[in-house]
Amino acid sequence: MSSYAKELQVAQLAVQRAAILTKRVFHEKAKGTVSKDDKSPVTIGDFGAQALIISALKASFPDDEIVAEEEAAQLRQDANLRQTIWDLVKTAQLSDSAAEGLLGGGIKDEETMLTMIDYGNSKGGAKGRIWAIDPIDGTKGFLRGGQYAVCLALMVDGDVKVGVLGCPNLPIDDAAPLSGGMESGQTDEGRGVLFSGVLGQGATSRPLTTGVLATEKSISMRAITDIAAATFCESVEAGHSSHGDQAEIAKLLGITNPSVRMDSQAKYASIARGAGDIYLRLPVSATYQEKIWDHAAGDLIVREAGGAVTDIHGKPLNFSIGRTLADNKGVVAAPAAAHAQVLEVVQEVLAKK
Numbered sequence: 001m002s003s004y005a006k007e008l009q010v011a012q013l014a015v016q017r018a019a020i021l022t023k024r025v026f027h028e029k030a031k032g033t034v035s036k037d038d039k040s041p042v043t044i045g046d047f048g049a050q051a052l053i054i055s056a057l058k059a060s061f062p063d064d065e066i067v068a069e070e071e072a073a074q075l076r077q078d079a080n081l082r083q084t085i086w087d088l089v090k091t092a093q094l095s096d097s098a099a100e101g102l103l104g105g106g107i108k109d110e111e112t113m114l115t116m117i118d119y120g121n122s123k124g125g126a127k128g129r130i131w132a133i134d135p136i137d138g139t140k141g142f143l144r145g146g147q148y149a150v151c152l153a154l155m156v157d158g159d160v161k162v163g164v165l166g167c168p169n170l171p172i173d174d175a176a177p178l179s180g181g182m183e184s185g186q187t188d189e190g191r192g193v194l195f196s197g198v199l200g201q202g203a204t205s206r207p208l209t210t211g212v213l214a215t216e217k218s219i220s221m222r223a224i225t226d227i228a229a230a231t232f233c234e235s236v237e238a239g240h241s242s243h244g245d246q247a248e249i250a251k252l253l254g255i256t257n258p259s260v261r262m263d264s265q266a267k268y269a270s271i272a273r274g275a276g277d278i279y280l281r282l283p284v285s286a287t288y289q290e291k292i293w294d295h296a297a298g299d300l301i302v303r304e305a306g307g308a309v310t311d312i313h314g315k316p317l318n319f320s321i322g323r324t325l326a327d328n329k330g331v332v333a334a335p336a337a338a339h340a341q342v343l344e345v346v347q348e349v350l351a352k353k
């Protein structure tokens with residue numbers, strides 16, 4: 001078995017099963033949204049997906065640490081919310097029996113579900129095996145009917161070795177025009193992609209399925225011959241990445257294609273498969289620290305697809321110092337051959353501020 005083969009398989013099946021759970025919530029009107037301390041939203045889908053992924057990891061890799069975005073505190077206070085999530089988790093476990101054999105016996109009761117969710121409280125760091133989970137990345141996109149991603153990565157001694165992204169609303173076809181959302185009235189038909197990367201082994205994609213994994217194919221970034229023909233991806237949320245700075249950078253590079261605004265790590269996935277070219281995340285706040293679960297899987301998948309990823313200072317993203325990327329500011333992801341040119345213009349524009 002090649003290295004990390006078991007980790008990859010468990011990660012793919014766990015993300016796939018969690019993604020199916022999130023899809024069920026996505027299509028419901030009532031998404032059980034609650035507000036977190038920082039006023040950002042979290043839904044029953046986020047909690048359910050996190051519980052499922054952690055139970056799968058614990059079954060195969062009981063000693064590994066886990067850094068996950070959500071915590072169970074609010075669910076301990078709210079029996080209705082807890083019950084709703086438990087119903088979702090039970091259904092997801094029952095409906096994916098093919099995965100069940102490989103993912104362990106499943107969560108047996110509500111209390112265990114809360115315990116699973118809280119296993120995600122590791123402080124992270126530079127030592128040992130640590131998984132990073134974002135059960136729903138782009139929760140705001142999820143709520144408005146746009147893109148979102150179920151994200152899982154394994155770090156060993158601070159380096160990302162395996163990354164998996166489940167993107168239920170991205171088109172299966174790599175060549176489909178890049179778009180930030182689901183157009184109204186659109187169905188799941190032709191949508192749902194599972195992206196993976198293993199350090200030194202390349203990046204792949206396959207359609208999201210239920211049960212056994214679909215056949216994979218390798219993906220790579222588009223070779224850019226003329227930077228002016230490139231397409232940018234950026235956050236929908238102007239509070240997460242400066243749209244104004246991005247527009248100025250595009251202009252200086254001679255890029256006239258409108259930027260594609262898309263929630264979540266679906267941006268990393270989209271450039272890795274050659275549906276777009278450059279992903280910029282330009283700091284809006286001086287104090288915000290990016291979270292490792294928002295970047296670990298996407299960073300690896302882009303690099304394995306032929307990209308280079310740094311922060312705005314040209315430093316690689318450093319996943320080894322805890323739950324946040326405290327050493328980094330922003331993100332610049334581009335095809336390896338074009339990265340230096342893009343970074344130079346990013347720095348030129350940001351220096352003027």
Ligand SMILES: Nc1ncnc2c1ncn2[C@@H]1O[C@H](COP(=O)(O)O)[C@@H](OP(=O)(O)O)[C@H]1O
Nearest residue numbers: 136137138139140235236237239240263264288
């Ligand atoms: N001020 C800020 N700057 C940058 N990112 C932020 C931010 N506030 C929240 N985020 C993160 O942005 C993520 C979404 O990224 P994007 O804008 O690319 O869709 C959120 O993930 P969640 O949706 O998992 O909470 C959240 O962690």
Ligand SMILES: [Mg+2]
Nearest residue numbers: 040041069139
């Ligand atoms: Mg969140």
Ligand SMILES: [Mg+2]
Nearest residue numbers: 134137138294
């Ligand atoms: Mg996130």
Ligand SMILES: [Mg+2]
Nearest residue numbers: 069134136137
């Ligand atoms: Mg999230």
